[in-house]
Amino acid sequence: MTENTSPSPHDLPDVSHFTVGVLGGTGEQGRGLARRLAMAGQRVIIGSRSAERAAQSATELGFNVTGADNAGCARDADIVIVAVPYDGHQALLTELASELAGKIVIDCVNPLGFDKQGAFGLAVEAGSAAQEAAIAAPEARVVGAFHHVSAVLLLDVSVDEINTDILVVGDDREATDITQALANRISGMRGIYAGRLRNAHQVEAMTANLISVNRRYKAHAGLRVTDV
DSSP states (O other): OOOOOOOOOGSOOTTTTEEEEEETSSHHHHHHHHHHHHTTTHHHHHHEEEEHHHHHHHHOOOTTEEEEEHHHHHHHEEEEOOOGGGGGGGHHHTTTTHHHHEEEEOOEEEEEEETEEEEEEEOOOOHHHHHHHHHHHHTTEEEEEEOOOOOOOOOTOOOOOOOEEEEEEEHHHHHHHHHHHHHHSSSEEEEEEOGGGGGHHHHHHHHHHHHHHHHHHSOOOOOOOOOO
């Protein structure tokens, strides 16, 4: 597959009819993404190890959101966002490989370590969490995206727009286009194609830099790509 320039927002597909599942949807990042997508009119399923806990979170978020256990979420969604802690990431996706087959899987997991000097990117044997996901669920269409979005801003009811670009990496052109279009559904966001899946490590590790920015400046920094 040859690498092409990213389409303009007007050329991206309509994704409004897709149901989006969020694995790890009871955590702050997953719940925040679920909330913003639901606000944009997307039907969302929150996934959790506990269906009861997922249903409770869905009730709290309200409109367009339902809850299920992880397997049900993966099975019933058209697009699945992975927003789980890195420690359980590979095991969960291996367990759900059959439910994720043929689905677009958007991995936003950041393998990070923390010490007295702050956050840093971890070395991942597969190269990145997104590449690890592609190995764990080999029949899924894995994309990396939504790594740098502040959960605080996603959940803040006083914030109307999330002003940031979303770097999208992947080897499946249709899947990256759909992911860009999904990002564009959230007010203030813009999906930007940022290369093949092998480039996911840099994108994931950059989160450590943003954490350092946020700590120094007491902010919730995002990214903007210029001249695009």
